[in-house]
Amino acid sequence: MAEQQLRFRGTVIRGFGRGSKELGCPTANLDVNSFPWLDNCAIGVYYGWASVPAARPGAVLPAVVSVGYNPHYGNTTKTLEVHIMDEFESDFYDSVLNLVLVGYIRPMEKYDSLDALIAAIDADKAFAADKLAGDAWAELKADAFFSATDESDGWQEANPDEPVFAAPPATAAETSS
Numbered sequence: 001m002a003e004q005q006l007r008f009r010g011t012v013i014r015g016f017g018r019g020s021k022e023l024g025c026p027t028a029n030l031d032v033n034s035f036p037w038l039d040n041c042a043i044g045v046y047y048g049w050a051s052v053p054a055a056r057p058g059a060v061l062p063a064v065v066s067v068g069y070n071p072h073y074g075n076t077t078k079t080l081e082v083h084i085m086d087e088f089e090s091d092f093y094d095s096v097l098n099l100v101l102v103g104y105i106r107p108m109e110k111y112d113s114l115d116a117l118i119a120a121i122d123a124d125k126a127f128a129a130d131k132l133a134g135d136a137w138a139e140l141k142a143d144a145f146f147s148a149t150d151e152s153d154g155w156q157e158a159n160p161d162e163p164v165f166a167a168p169p170a171t172a173a174e175t176s177s
């Protein structure tokens with residue numbers, strides 16, 4: 001199980017809409033202003049577990065998550081973007097998404113080309129799939145946190161004032177060898 005966890009629950013909002021078209025990587029955006037504890041997260045790419053019960057009842061799915069300013073596109077506002085590593089029949093804007101980050105992969109980079117960004121994201125997905133494989137996650141995946149369909153369901157991040165992932169536990173480069 002992960003040593004660090006950080007929880008997010010929010011309604012999916014619209015991003016810039018480039019994710020699925022240009023990158024082949026659809027992302028669900030959450031409103032960063034809803035999560036004060038996001039300031040305790042280093043800017044970068046994370047992995048974890050996500051659910052969208054309205055779209056996929058009962059499923060808890062692996063996800064890669066971007067937290068930051070998307071330097072490749074020169075964004076000046078911070079975004080929280082979740083790519084769920086599974087197929088969905090349609091978009092799920094306005095649905096509640098439950099997310100638990102369990103690990104850090106790498107800092108956000110400005111790549112020379114779109115192809116380089118796509119290759120980096122593919123590597124993130126492979127790294128996350130490897131980390132999230134296996135039975136060790138059964139207890140977390142069974143957590144009732146993932147079954148909520150209403151943003152107002154009683155819940156609070158356990159330690160919002162504590163730095164979490166501020167010092168990333170490991171980078172992909174360090175652990176993939």
Ligand SMILES: Cc1cc2nc3c(=O)[nH]c(=O)nc-3n(C[C@H](O)[C@H](O)[C@H](O)COP(=O)(O)O)c2cc1C
Pocket residue numbers: 014015016017018019020023025027029045064065066069070071072073081082083107108109110111117120121124125
């Ligand atoms: C796993 C993952 C890794 C990402 N890594 C980077 C990155 O290193 N640099 C960057 O500029 N954007 C990165 N992004 C963000 C993409 O640029 C972003 O998803 C894209 O701009 C689509 O956003 P949009 O759907 O809001 O248009 C990453 C996104 C994901 C899901």
